[in-house]
Amino acid sequence: MASIDIQDIRKSYGAVQVLHGVDLNIRDGEFIVLVGPSGCGKSTLLRMIAGLEEVTGGDIAIAGKRVNDLAPKDRDIAMVFQSYALYPHMSVAENMSYSLRLRKTPRERIQSAVSAAASKLGLDPLLERRPKALSGGQRQRVAMGRAIVRQPKAFLFDEPLSNLDARLREQMRAEIKKLHGDLGATSIYVTHDQIEAMTLADRIVAMHGGVVQQVGSPLDLYDRPANLFVAGFIGSPGMNFLSAHYVPGENGASVRLGDGTLIALPQKYTLAADEPVTVGIRPEHVELSDADGTGVDAGVELIEPTGFGTILHLTHHGLPFKVFTVDRTHLNAGPAVKVSFPPGHLHLFDGEGDRVTS
Amino acid sequence: MTHTSSTDMRVQPKRPLLQRLAGACEPYLYSAPSLVLIATVMLVPLALGLSYAFRDVQILNPFSGGFIGLDHFRALSQDQAFYRALRNTLWWTGASVFLQFFFGLILALLLDKPFRGRGIAQALVFLPWAVPTFLTGLNWAWLFNPVIGPLPHWLFALGLLDEPGNILSDPQLAMWGPIVANVWWGIPFFAITLLAALQAIPRDLYEAAAIDGAGPFQRFRSITLPFLAPTIAITVLLRTVWISNFADLIIVMTNGGPADRTQIVASYIFTQAFKRLDFGYASAISMVLLVLLLVYSMLIVLLRQTMLNRD
Numbered sequence: 001m002a003s004i005d006i007q008d009i010r011k012s013y014g015a016v017q018v019l020h021g022v023d024l025n026i027r028d029g030e031f032i033v034l035v036g037p038s039g040c041g042k043s044t045l046l047r048m049i050a051g052l053e054e055v056t057g058g059d060i061a062i063a064g065k066r067v068n069d070l071a072p073k074d075r076d077i078a079m080v081f082q083s084y085a086l087y088p089h090m091s092v093a094e095n096m097s098y099s100l101r102l103r104k105t106p107r108e109r110i111q112s113a114v115s116a117a118a119s120k121l122g123l124d125p126l127l128e129r130r131p132k133a134l135s136g137g138q139r140q141r142v143a144m145g146r147a148i149v150r151q152p153k154a155f156l157f158d159e160p161l162s163n164l165d166a167r168l169r170e171q172m173r174a175e176i177k178k179l180h181g182d183l184g185a186t187s188i189y190v191t192h193d194q195i196e197a198m199t200l201a202d203r204i205v206a207m208h209g210g211v212v213q214q215v216g217s218p219l220d221l222y223d224r225p226a227n228l229f230v231a232g233f234i235g236s237p238g239m240n241f242l243s244a245h246y247v248p249g250e251n252g253a254s255v256r257l258g259d260g261t262l263i264a265l266p267q268k269y270t271l272a273a274d275e276p277v278t279v280g281i282r283p284e285h286v287e288l289s290d291a292d293g294t295g296v297d298a299g300v301e302l303i304e305p306t307g308f309g310t311i312l313h314l315t316h317h318g319l320p321f322k323v324f325t326v327d328r329t330h331l332n333a334g335p336a337v338k339v340s341f342p343p344g345h346l347h348l349f350d351g352e353g354d355r356v357t358s
Numbered sequence: 359m360t361h362t363s364s365t366d367m368r369v370q371p372k373r374p375l376l377q378r379l380a381g382a383c384e385p386y387l388y389s390a391p392s393l394v395l396i397a398t399v400m401l402v403p404l405a406l407g408l409s410y411a412f413r414d415v416q417i418l419n420p421f422s423g424g425f426i427g428l429d430h431f432r433a434l435s436q437d438q439a440f441y442r443a444l445r446n447t448l449w450w451t452g453a454s455v456f457l458q459f460f461f462g463l464i465l466a467l468l469l470d471k472p473f474r475g476r477g478i479a480q481a482l483v484f485l486p487w488a489v490p491t492f493l494t495g496l497n498w499a500w501l502f503n504p505v506i507g508p509l510p511h512w513l514f515a516l517g518l519l520d521e522p523g524n525i526l527s528d529p530q531l532a533m534w535g536p537i538v539a540n541v542w543w544g545i546p547f548f549a550i551t552l553l554a555a556l557q558a559i560p561r562d563l564y565e566a567a568a569i570d571g572a573g574p575f576q577r578f579r580s581i582t583l584p585f586l587a588p589t590i591a592i593t594v595l596l597r598t599v600w601i602s603n604f605a606d607l608i609i610v611m612t613n614g615g616p617a618d619r620t621q622i623v624a625s626y627i628f629t630q631a632f633k634r635l636d637f638g639y640a641s642a643i644s645m646v647l648l649v650l651l652l653v654y655s656m657l658i659v660l661l662r663q664t665m666l667n668r669d
Contacts, residue, residue, distance in 0.1 A: 052565050073571040085566035089584040098580070099570035146570070 002063030002153040002186055003028045004049065010057035011044055011210075018044055019210045021058065026188065031180050033189045035197040036207035036233070043158055045207075046190045050079050050156050062153055078147035079156040082163060084139045086131040086146075093118075093127040096145045117145045120179070137168045144176070148183065157189040161196065173199060194234050198222070206230045228353035231280050237311055239280045239347070240321035246271045255279050255348075259317045261296055266343040269356050277356065278349040283311065283324035285345035288337060295340035300331055314339065410641035417635035430642035440643065442618055443626040449533060450540075450622050451602040457541040459594060462548020467582075469549065470556045480553075487546035495610030498539035502526050502611075526612050529619045536607045536620060544601070548593060555589040556582070587665060595658040599651050623647050 004026040011019040019041045026032050034042040047053040049060055051072035060067050067075050078099075086095050093114055100110045118124050121141045131139055140160065147155055157176075161169045177200055180187055191197055197204050198218040206213045206221060206229070214226040225231035231239045244255035246269065253265045255277060263279065271277065289295060301320070302313035309326040314337070323339065331337065348356040373381075411430055416422040434440055469480055486494070504510040504522045514522040525531040559581065567577045605624035608614060614621035614629060621629070623643060631640035 050565075050569060052568070072565075072568045073573070077569065079566070079569045081562050081566060083560065083562055085560070085562040087563060087567075087581065090580075098567075098572075102571040102576060146566075150570075 004154060004186060004188070005061040005064075006045075006049070006058070007061075008058040009045065009048060009055065009060065011041070011048060011053065012056045017210065019048075019056075022207075022210075022212055024205060024212070024215065026186060029184045029186055031187045031189065031200060031202045032205060033191060033197040033201035033203075034205045034207060035191055035194060036213075038192060040207040041210040042190045042192075042205075042207050046079075046156050046158055046188060049154075049188060050077060051075050076153045077156055078150055078152040078154075079158065080143045080147050080160045082159040084131075084143040084163075086139055086142055088131055091128050091130055092123060092134070092142050092145075095131065095142055096149050099146070099150045113149045113151075114145075117149045120148070120182070121145050121175075136164050137172065140164060140168075140172055141175075144179070148179070152185070154186040154188065157187065157191075159191055160189075161191070161193070169193075169196075176200060194236065198234070204234075206233060208233075224355070225280075225347065226355050228278060228280070228349050231347060231349070231355075235282055237283050237322050237324060239282050240286070241349075242279050242281075242319060242321065244277055244279050246273065246275045246277050248273050257316075257319070261316075263296075263341050263346070264343050265346060265348065269348065270358055271350070271356065276351050278353070279341075280347035280349060281341050281345055283322040285342060286321070286323040287340045287342060288312070288323055288325060288329075289340070291336045291338060293338045295338035298337055298339050300335060300337060303329070303331060407641055408645060410638050411645045413638055415636075415638035415641070417637060422638075426638075430639050431646075433639065434642055434646065439618060439621065440623070440626065443621045443623045446533065446620065447602055447622040447624070450537060450608075450620075451598055453533075453537050454540045454544065454601050455594060455597050457537070458544040458597065459548050459590070461541065462545045463552055465545060465549040466552035466556055469553050480550075483549050484546045486543050487550075489543065491543065491604075491606040492610055494539055494543045495536075495607045498535065498542070498607075499526065499611045502535050527616055529616050532612055532616055532619045536611050539607050539611065540601065540604070543607070544597065547597065551589060551593050552586060555586050559585045588662060591658060591662045591665065595655060595662075598658075599655060602651065603647070 004024075006022055006024040006026075009019055009022045010017065022041075022045060024032075034045060036042050044053060048055055049062075051067070051070060055068050062075055062077070087098065090098065096114050096117060097110045100113060105113075114127070115124070118127055121144060123138070123141055123145055126134060126138060126142075131142065134142065140163075143160070160176075161172050164172060173196055176189075180200075189196070189200060201218050203215060204218055204221050205215050208229045214221055214230045216224075221230055221234050225234060225239075228241065232241070242255075242257060242263075244257050244263070247254045247256050247262065248268065248271075253268045254262045255265060256262055265279075287295070296316055298314040298316045298321075300312060301315055304311040304313070309324055310329045312323040312325070312329065312331070314321055314323055316339075350356050412425060412427060414422045414424050414426045414429075465483060469476065469483065473479075489497075501507040501509045502525055504524055510519060510522040510524060513519040513525075519525070526535040563581050564577055567581055572580065602622070603624050605622065605628050608620050608622060608625045609628060612620040614625050624647070627640045627643050627647070630636050630643065
């Protein structure tokens, strides 16, 4: 178990810079999830921590010790790969004990470590099998078993659930969370799946274009996204964005949409009058009422029932936005409805896309 | 099937004999064209060649050709030159295959690493394989010739030779001449096939092993070798059979000399058949070689099967 400190990490491949100075301090025992769209540099960052990619600039320290120039084997970390990377010619037990055997650990210690890990992961009956004879979920477990037998300083997960089907992914997600609770080991987990990020993380690191966009607890990112990217990336269905202009007003501030509709804001902001802004609201926060209610007119374009709730695709003067409601709606496509935007749930972003807080 | 045939019986209790015969022949008739082709192209020459082993076939003797039973094999069992050729074959094949494999593997491992100009290097590595063997033999014979070739002088300068002489005429060293030429010619085969096998190994296995704590040598031993093993088994088998039958270089470079020191079974067969013109005896030796190689191939195939079944 150890803390991991990352200072101004940069990475370039030739002229292409993929990481533009990342700073991150990971506390001992913390579960950190790196999340972002593909190509955002999250996997590269993980591989640099593992020692599989060279560091172009900056420092990585594990347990206070600079590891930039250490080989992967000397960093005392374990990694779970997306492809599992199990050794196909070794049995499950041999796969799990490989690292211990390389370290010339006494046979009894290896045996007890492997059987402890196997029983924790429910792999006992499979120890003599080869990876070929295992299902995807079992292989995933072996990959995790291989990581935990050694009790490393930190676990690195590189999209470990991407190759599983949806149901198994959900199940393994819960197992990983439970395992982290049991072992309490520092973990860094890379994923592009925001549900995994939300459910697993102590803190989420949202990345985009090689730059960290926001670091914070899952609900922090959900409730107070730092910019348009985080606001749009976290949450499904994604947040609605409406382009508007700021109106200071006499009795409280509001924004004016393109067609002149005014939407009230919860407070006044230090913005110039008529400054272009983007107002965001999550689909589940939009309030829906019948055509004779109060609010803004909208037409129903499309209805997606998910069972758990309903996603309504609406338009307001050609401006598309979504509404999520857990009520079974009796609407059909076509009719007009009224929607209102509760001020307390509005997010305001300036012209640069950054959150406006005051 | 039972159902259909019983229906047939009911509808047509007794088919004419000719029709039944035609029905029975049908599958054979369909496959006949390819079977006939295979038989004429492969089996007839083989059977004819093998039959020479039991007949007295000498090109210069018009009255030869009679059946002599096992006389050739009796003569062969007393033939000291044959036993020497057998020992030489072992030495020639073993040294050639081992060195070709060893250098081929090193070359494949080097070519597996990315570097500038790797494409050109890979193409160049393949070049010796494209040189005709007779040309290769002549080329190396000249290289070993102290009058026109540099090698004897270099070896002398390095202290490996007492004098800058021709190793091809030295009874102790002569076999090394064709072996060196053969190794040079055959490395590409191993390099290319092993390189293909190397590139099929998933990269993340090496990364997982590196994180697990394996150094370069341990990664080679626990990942590269197990993945290469089936390819190694099959290529070594093929090369062993080819090289033990491969007399071109020896015929061109030493012609079996000096004093039969480089005579292998294949070149002995060539000498018997085309120098002494005794086709019968040459055929008898070929048959012995064929049996030996068949036994060897069977052993390797069994080994490969057990290796594959283990996974």
